[in-house]
Amino acid sequence: DAGVIQSPRHEVTEMGQEVTLRCKPISGHNSLFWYRQTMMRGLELLIYFNNNVPIDDSGMPEDRFSAKMPNASFSTLKIQPSEPRDSAVYFCASSLIAESSYNEQFFGPGTRLTVL
Amino acid sequence: GNSVTQMEGPVTLSEEAFLTINCTYTATGYPSLFWYVQYPGEGLQLLLKATKADDKGSNKGFEATYRKETTSFHLEKGSVQVSDSAVYFCALKGSNYKLTFGKGTLLTVNP
Numbered sequence: 001d002a003g004v005i006q007s008p009r010h011e012v013t014e015m016g017q018e019v020t021l022r023c024k025p026i027s028g029h030n031s032l033f034w035y036r037q038t039m040m041r042g043l044e045l046l047i048y049f050n051n052n053v054p055i056d057d058s059g060m061p062e063d064r065f066s067a068k069m070p071n072a073s074f075s076t077l078k079i080q081p082s083e084p085r086d087s088a089v090y091f092c093a094s095s096l097i098a099e100s101s102y103n104e105q106f107f108g109p110g111t112r113l114t115v116l
Numbered sequence: 117g118n119s120v121t122q123m124e125g126p127v128t129l130s131e132e133a134f135l136t137i138n139c140t141y142t143a144t145g146y147p148s149l150f151w152y153v154q155y156p157g158e159g160l161q162l163l164l165k166a167t168k169a170d171d172k173g174s175n176k177g178f179e180a181t182y183r184k185e186t187t188s189f190h191l192e193k194g195s196v197q198v199s200d201s202a203v204y205f206c207a208l209k210g211s212n213y214k215l216t217f218g219k220g221t222l223l224t225v226n227p
Binding site: 004043055 | 148150152158159160161162165167205209211213214215217220
């Protein structure tokens with residue numbers, strides 16, 4: 001079974017450039033999450049989608065960040081313009097019915113973003 | 117709100133030593149509890165989980181028991197291997213979608 005797929009695995013870009021991160025959740029999962037991991041702040045939830053609809057985007061740092069989920073098998077996280085402080089590992093995760101306490105989240109391998 | 121407190125480490129052990137990583141939580145209701153493991157350069161993987169009080173989760177020689185009376189979910193392994201070197205996250209999930217993580221504990225096992 002394929003797990004959560006993320007691309008690219010590594011991205012190096014220059015300040016001011018647009019960055020797009022991609023995620024394919026596990027087939028049949030209706031909940032999708034984007035997280036950011038840094039040494040300073042640990043794991044932060046950026047946004048949560050349920051059935052392709054954004055439910056909670058309170059963790060999105062600022063207007064430079066946007067996320068979409070056009071269908072059940074694809075989501076993007078875009079940063080425009082990127083800044084050096086956006087350098088982090090970005091994880092996508094998916095789960096069945098997220099509101100059930102029994103259901104764990106399955107994480108992708110992450111995208112390591114470096115903004116120079 | 118919900119919160120998770122775990123040993124911050126780092127923890128350094130010799131191969132075949134006994135491992136305990138402490139985790140305590142604060143939550144309302146009846147949450148599920150999880151341990152995730154993150155190997156270097158990889159994403160988080162579910163190691164084990166327990167969904168109700170007194171449940172024991174186990175996997176790959178690791179165990180943790182959901183103790184409601186002490187609000188704890190300590191991770192243990194009787195004999196660690198070099199390949200167990202990773203960061204371990206304790207996590208809690210209540211009746212909404214949010215997974216609350218501890219800060220993570222870095223484990224290094226030396227041969």
